[in-house]
Amino acid sequence: MKRRSSELRAALSAIDRQHLRRTRRDVERFPDPANRTLLHLQGRDVIDFSSNDYLGLAHHPELVEAMAACAARCGAGSGAAHLITGHGIEHAHLEEELAAYTGRERALLFSTGYMANLALLSTLSGRHESVILDRLSHASLIDGALLSGARLRRFAHNDSGAAAQLLANSRHPVAILATEGVFSMDGDLAPLPELARLAHEYDAWLVVDDAHGLGVLGASGRGSLEHWSLESDAVPVLMGTLGKAFGAFGAFVAGCADLIELLLQRARPYIYTTALPQAVAAAARTALRIAQRESWRRERVLALAGLFRRSALQAGLQTGEALTPIQPLLLPDERSALAAQARLFDAGFAVAAIRPPTVPVGRSRLRITLSAAHTEEQVHALVGALADTLS
Ligand SMILES: *Cc1c(COP(=O)(O)O)cnc(C)c1O
Numbered sequence: 001m002k003r004r005s006s007e008l009r010a011a012l013s014a015i016d017r018q019h020l021r022r023t024r025r026d027v028e029r030f031p032d033p034a035n036r037t038l039l040h041l042q043g044r045d046v047i048d049f050s051s052n053d054y055l056g057l058a059h060h061p062e063l064v065e066a067m068a069a070c071a072a073r074c075g076a077g078s079g080a081a082h083l084i085t086g087h088g089i090e091h092a093h094l095e096e097e098l099a100a101y102t103g104r105e106r107a108l109l110f111s112t113g114y115m116a117n118l119a120l121l122s123t124l125s126g127r128h129e130s131v132i133l134d135r136l137s138h139a140s141l142i143d144g145a146l147l148s149g150a151r152l153r154r155f156a157h158n159d160s161g162a163a164a165q166l167l168a169n170s171r172h173p174v175a176i177l178a179t180e181g182v183f184s185m186d187g188d189l190a191p192l193p194e195l196a197r198l199a200h201e202y203d204a205w206l207v208v209d210d211a212h213g214l215g216v217l218g219a220s221g222r223g224s225l226e227h228w229s230l231e232s233d234a235v236p237v238l239m240g241t242l243g244k245a246f247g248a249f250g251a252f253v254a255g256c257a258d259l260i261e262l263l264l265q266r267a268r269p270y271i272y273t274t275a276l277p278q279a280v281a282a283a284a285r286t287a288l289r290i291a292q293r294e295s296w297r298r299e300r301v302l303a304l305a306g307l308f309r310r311s312a313l314q315a316g317l318q319t320g321e322a323l324t325p326i327q328p329l330l331l332p333d334e335r336s337a338l339a340a341q342a343r344l345f346d347a348g349f350a351v352a353a354i355r356p357p358t359v360p361v362g363r364s365r366l367r368i369t370l371s372a373a374h375t376e377e378q379v380h381a382l383v384g385a386l387a388d389t390l391s
Helices: 002-017 061-074 082-086 089-102 113-124 139-148 160-169 192-201 257-266 278-293 296-314 334-346 376-390
Strands: 027-029 038-041 044-048 106-110 130-134 151-155 174-180 205-209 237-241 251-255 326-330 352-354 365-369
Touching (some): 061 278, 089 251, 089 278, 106 113, 106 257, 113 174, 113 205, 113 257, 130 160, 139 151, 139 174, 160 174, 160 192, 278 296, 334 352, 334 365
Parallel strands (some): 130 151, 205 237
Antiparallel strands (some): 027 038, 106 251
16 A cells, blocks of 8 residues: 555645645634625634625525425435435425426436536437537536547637537537536636527537526526527526525426436436435525525626626726626736635635636636625725735
């Protein structure tokens, strides 16, 4: 084992040399139990500008109550996989509600978005086919393509012309063209109308991972597709998560009945795993209702994102292009991103330094995210601290 152990140490010191060591900090408590933007960690209270709780639902009392009440009825765990006895009435209702919310025939729940993407890509593509992805696609889309055994090709970020060339020149039939609706680290929007046209022309599945668009974009919060006024025929495969804007946990794929049935029959990340607890599904159902009922949450997070961008610009800081809750501030390298993160923590803010391989080499950054639970004062205070830190 000696050689193996020294390999571990060598791998870890290589990570350190590149300033790529990742560390976790324990959130010890939430000083305001109804609002997760305030965290107590490493001995102090800080304002969190790094979560994906865009609508401020993660600590909503109605979600917490729904979860507790369901756990009292159904227990803490589901006990089995969906196809055995783990699938409960809360799951069934949530799937129906998600299908209705997204305007699709059916929806299928997954424990995580990561697994949903593995399931989608490995079911809809295989060897002797190609998968074409935006270069900045989430790791789970890439891993799904690798799992499928298909040829993976990636096009320059949001460049539909480059995607068209890959489609035209592919030696294998293209099974899937996939992208994120809103990019998780840049907050910009994929050119979905052009990608939909291309997928249609080449008879490929267009898969849109709308982890960061659902609940936030579009006139009624139905995400990137609503933002672009795209019907479900244009984007036949929609993936969404329940742990971000919806403040709960889990994920889903929505599409036509045959697509969902085939995933249920074939997708190993669906079949061979324990169903998520029904209590989690109950919380997600409540979130879905609140998100539709309280459209002010969506309007508010976008207004705060706009406020952040305007004041950052006035302070001489260059932020994201698009008006979404994800606002990146690019920094010269990994070290300066880490240093900025540390200085902001000292100033009372939790802001994440994002480094490779989450983002490409040379694109390290602070990823600032807004939530409907933030106040204007908190946003102004953050911009002040950023200006002090980065100037
Ligand atoms: C977060 C995320 C996922 C994974 O979802 P989880 O439910 O957290 O596993 C997939 N795709 C994108 C674009 C994401 O940002």
